[in-house]
Amino acid sequence: MSTNEYFPGVGKIKYEGPESDNPFAFQYYQEDKVVAGKTMKDHFRFAVAYWHSFCNVNNDPFGVGTRTFPWDKSSDPLDNAKYRLEAAFEFFSKLGNPYYCFHDVDLAPEGGSVAETEKNLKELVSLAKQYQRDSGMKLLWGTANLFGHPRYMNGAATNPDFDVVCHAGAQVKNALEATVELDGENYVFWGGREGYMHLFNTMMRRELDHMGTFLRAARDYGRKIGFKGTFLIEPKPMEPTKQQYDFDAATVINFLREQDLMDDFKLNIEANHVTLASHSFAHDLMIAAEAGLLGSIDANRGDVQNGWDTDYFPTDLYDAIEAMIILLDNGGIAPGGLNFDAKLRRNSTDLEDLFHAHIGGMDTFARGLMIADDILNNSNFRELREGRYTSFDSGDGKKFEDGKLSLEDLRDLAAQKGEPEMRSGKQELLENLFNRYIK
Ligand code: XLS
Ligand code: CA
Ligand code: CA
DSSP, rough: HHHOSSSOOOOOEEOOTHHHHHEEEESOOOOTOOTTEEHHHHOOEEHHHHHHHHOOOOOOOOOOOOOOOOTTTTOOHHHHHHHHHHHHHHHHHHHOSSSSEEEEHSSSOOOHHHHHHHHHHHHHHHHHHHHHHHHHOOEEEEEOOOOOOOOOTTTTTTTTSSHHHHHHHHHHHHHHEEEETTTTTTTEEOOTOESOOOOGGGOHHHHHHHHHHHHHHHHHHHHTOOOOOOEEHHHHHSSSSSSSSSSSSHHHHHHHHHHTTTEEEEEEHHHHHHHHHHHHHHHHHHHHHHTTOOOEEEBOOTTTTTOOOBBBOOOOHHHHHHHHHHHHHHTTTOOOOOOEEEOTTTTTOOOHHHHHHHHHHHHHHHHHHHHHHHHHHHHSSSHHHHHHGGSSSSSSHHHHHTOOOOOOHHHHHHHHHOOOOOOOOOOOHHHHHHHHHHH
8 A cells, every 4th residue: 555665775674693793683582483383473463553653753851852753744633644654563563563553533533522522533543544554453442632732731531620520531532532433452542731830729639530421421422332451551651641540550550449430441551651750661561460460561661760751662671670570470461561652862863773772672571571581480580589488388477367366365475485586688699689580
């Protein structure tokens, strides 16, 4: 179907192995290589984020964008949306990622009315459907951008003005329909401006309940039109609001429980959002996984020198190894995946930089997977971690775990046992162990 080429000079990215010095080849990601019983393709279910890769010209508060897009060639935004789609599918077919993700307004421009916006989106969705059919590409998740338009300056579902809530409803209805039409496997809610700048002008309880009501309505409509996938909430502590309601995984899980949404919703954990909340990436992955609510991952990273949502491409091998240990223990991430919600640096202005960025992210996770699998199978990592808890495996420790000991029982046992022995946490040993497995 493609008639234009937007990334000339770049062919299909292939696996060439760790010895290769070809910057347009994978050194570690081999889609059909089986690790821990599954192909790499199935482990990661890598997705490209439409917004950062094809819409974001990298403007910042201090200057206009630095990227120029060959697909922005018409004065009509609807035509450009079609060229962008063509460019995106050329990129996907060359990179070899199986999935992509989009916001409604990434795919099609908003019109002057609800009806015109709907018409634009339907037109682009039907084109995307053809591209998907021709290429075998799939949609990991769809979402609605409920933060960019000025009407959302005080939030969307939590806006104090009901008229704005109605517009948010219209957008989510359309984005859900688009997701269903394109067989999207998940649907994401990131609470863009759902939060507040100050409690002086905010009724927090009322706003949170509005968000719950809104999400239940979205869930009901999604199920009514045949959406069988998972609804995901993506925690983020701040930015753009000072205080976002979906602060971190633990906060969101409490909200889901309180709002009776536990059966339909899981979490989309973004690395950079977790570090903004002063946790490690692994922390929120673990919180979500242990609650049975790890739905999907937005793979990127922040910068230790500052506290912004920098959305760098993920190239930190340590983070990837830790994440993959949790994913392996979780039995995988499907029907979620790893979405590169990451952007090129402002001074990465060559079109081909988009390939280097994604190749680097995919290779980092592929390498992280192999190392994680090696550590789990061939080292005494589990023994070191789990061995710390053996005093709960039998006897009184077991009784305590089973809830069979009272505080008086604990007191009597303490008196009888005397001062506990010191037992080392073996932190340095474990750090050395991880380093030894990085080959
Ligand atoms: C922004 C979020 C956003 C969501 C989708 O910080 O990461 O990109 O993933 O709305
Ligand atoms: Ca994200
Ligand atoms: Ca982000």
